[in-house]
Amino acid sequence: MTASEASKPASGAAPTATVPSAAGAGQLVTRARVPRPALQGLLALAAYLAAFLIAYAFPLLRHPGMPQIGQDQLDPNFYVWSWRWWPYALSHGLNPLYSRQIGAPAGYSLAWTTPAPAVAVLLGPVTAAFGPIVSFNLAMLLSAPVSGWAAFVAARRLTGRFWAALVAGAVYGFSPYEISHTVSGQANLAAIMLLPILVYLVLLWRDGTLRGPVFVGLMAVVMAAEFYVFSEAFLEMTVLGAACLLIGFAVARPAQRQTVARLARLAALAWAVAFVLAAPYNIYALQHNSAGLIKAVPANSLNLRNLVIPESGIALLLIVLALAVLTWSSRLTRLLVIMFALIVVIAIGPAPVVGSRRLGSLPWARLWSLPFARSAEPARLMLFGYLVLAIIVAVWLALPAKSRLLLAAQWILGLAAVAALFAYIATVPILPVQVAGAPVAVRPPNALPAFISAGLYRDYLRPGEIVAVVSDRGNAGMLFQADTNFYFRIDGGFINAAFNNTTALPPPVQQLMHPTPAVERGFLAYVHRAQVGAILVEQAWSAPWMRVFAQMGLHGTTVGGMIVYRTT
Numbered sequence: 001m002t003a004s005e006a007s008k009p010a011s012g013a014a015p016t017a018t019v020p021s022a023a024g025a026g027q028l029v030t031r032a033r034v035p036r037p038a039l040q041g042l043l044a045l046a047a048y049l050a051a052f053l054i055a056y057a058f059p060l061l062r063h064p065g066m067p068q069i070g071q072d073q074l075d076p077n078f079y080v081w082s083w084r085w086w087p088y089a090l091s092h093g094l095n096p097l098y099s100r101q102i103g104a105p106a107g108y109s110l111a112w113t114t115p116a117p118a119v120a121v122l123l124g125p126v127t128a129a130f131g132p133i134v135s136f137n138l139a140m141l142l143s144a145p146v147s148g149w150a151a152f153v154a155a156r157r158l159t160g161r162f163w164a165a166l167v168a169g170a171v172y173g174f175s176p177y178e179i180s181h182t183v184s185g186q187a188n189l190a191a192i193m194l195l196p197i198l199v200y201l202v203l204l205w206r207d208g209t210l211r212g213p214v215f216v217g218l219m220a221v222v223m224a225a226e227f228y229v230f231s232e233a234f235l236e237m238t239v240l241g242a243a244c245l246l247i248g249f250a251v252a253r254p255a256q257r258q259t260v261a262r263l264a265r266l267a268a269l270a271w272a273v274a275f276v277l278a279a280p281y282n283i284y285a286l287q288h289n290s291a292g293l294i295k296a297v298p299a300n301s302l303n304l305r306n307l308v309i310p311e312s313g314i315a316l317l318l319i320v321l322a323l324a325v326l327t328w329s330s331r332l333t334r335l336l337v338i339m340f341a342l343i344v345v346i347a348i349g350p351a352p353v354v355g356s357r358r359l360g361s362l363p364w365a366r367l368w369s370l371p372f373a374r375s376a377e378p379a380r381l382m383l384f385g386y387l388v389l390a391i392i393v394a395v396w397l398a399l400p401a402k403s404r405l406l407l408a409a410q411w412i413l414g415l416a417a418v419a420a421l422f423a424y425i426a427t428v429p430i431l432p433v434q435v436a437g438a439p440v441a442v443r444p445p446n447a448l449p450a451f452i453s454a455g456l457y458r459d460y461l462r463p464g465e466i467v468a469v470v471s472d473r474g475n476a477g478m479l480f481q482a483d484t485n486f487y488f489r490i491d492g493g494f495i496n497a498a499f500n501n502t503t504a505l506p507p508p509v510q511q512l513m514h515p516t517p518a519v520e521r522g523f524l525a526y527v528h529r530a531q532v533g534a535i536l537v538e539q540a541w542s543a544p545w546m547r548v549f550a551q552m553g554l555h556g557t558t559v560g561g562m563i564v565y566r567t568t
Helices: 037-062 075-091 117-122 124-130 132-159 162-173 176-183 194-206 212-229 231-251 254-277 279-287 312-327 331-347 365-369 378-398 404-426 476-483 507-513 517-529 543-551
Strands: 018-020 028-030 466-470 532-538 556-559 562-566
Touching: 037 132, 037 162, 037 404, 075 117, 075 124, 075 132, 075 476, 117 124, 117 212, 124 132, 132 162, 132 176, 132 194, 132 378, 132 476, 162 378, 162 404, 176 378, 176 404, 194 212, 194 231, 194 254, 194 378, 212 231, 212 254, 231 254, 231 331, 231 378, 254 279, 312 331, 312 378, 312 404, 331 378, 378 404, 466 476, 476 532, 507 517, 507 543, 532 543, 543 562
Parallel strands: 466 532
Antiparallel strands: 018 028, 532 562, 556 562
């Protein structure tokens, strides 16, 4: 009996786990059962968390209640606000997809934004107990380690090897994709732990641990949760999942194609259930189609230079190449390598980019003009690329070595990739770096002004009053409003680059940076029209605004790090 025959299950059972062997000719080896998998999972999570804290996130642990990530950008404080808004809206019986707390008095629709409601609701108890800043920092602290742990669980289930899975989890959880979005405070893009869980569920089904109905139910819940984290990733998951099944069917032995077809049917059923679970959001979004308001956003294509920089990319690509050369007879290798190549090709987008050079358009460039693709960013598909890379690394390290030289090559490449990843993480600070000779405003102070944190706003503002917030801190109005639990409403606020300008200020306020008599008249008309009761200027950046408002006859009161200009 051959090794592949020995690995076949009894009639009606799912196939056993196998990894490709370097011996060639399609030979497979069965994986050993892993003792105490729960303990190994806890050890892996602890290792990832400790490594991430040391390399990057210790400031988040040291000052959990201080806004730190991306305070010179707009996205992070949108998510701080979202963490407060979703529990608030649901507990007050409000429509969570439309808020009159921002963009007052009319408000903004959130249906076509990316508020990651699944994360906001999950962290609702933390937000209620400690505030939205703490819950946002916690999300950013845990996203990379938990995502690495999820990839570890899937890789360990596939290979049965602890150390191989540990390295694979690091490749996914600490990938440049994950770290760059963590640094940017883009919580919807940083919460990537659900995709490896889907792979894990498929492996459980394959091993016969999960039967059809339970498998469908769990897959549907995880898919729906992914939709409510980031709907674009849900769509990409759908397309690439279908492609993976087609490739798997093509490379499978004829006797195994029935199993792949059954998996496809069960996955399709789970997707249909997930789509029903996502229906309330989708129905509202389609009924309030904001297509006419969405600005065209240029496709953010994968820069081919980023495949080798940071340097971990070189080691990872060498692993892909070595696995393909040594084990191409393995159908698992073919599936993984073809899938990775397909993802890279699609992520290139409508035109390849190398460094700062944009080359000619590709034959499939028109695909990115389709309604469901034109707002997607091709480069984000590399999230799935790193997941495939993590599985490839696990399989590579789990190969039975026929010589010490091969064993050394396996681990040198694997550890080199992880070492380069952590070297990259260590170069990415949470706080913006002060550039020599640049104005102080380049690095905004992090602590909230006492006007907000000490509750002084209650002495100067009426509950529900509309205010405009001026600050060089990114999206400061939504941050301050979230911390006060919506004590006041704000005009303006940044919710999405497709809707907003590159500032959270209402246009009539922003135009005051270049005041003219016509601009000043327009501002006063806006104040009356929008029912703005006060302008709040964060004192750290008050100098130009004090002069502008003084010229208009407005007089401010300085209190708790804020200057309050009453307009009524």
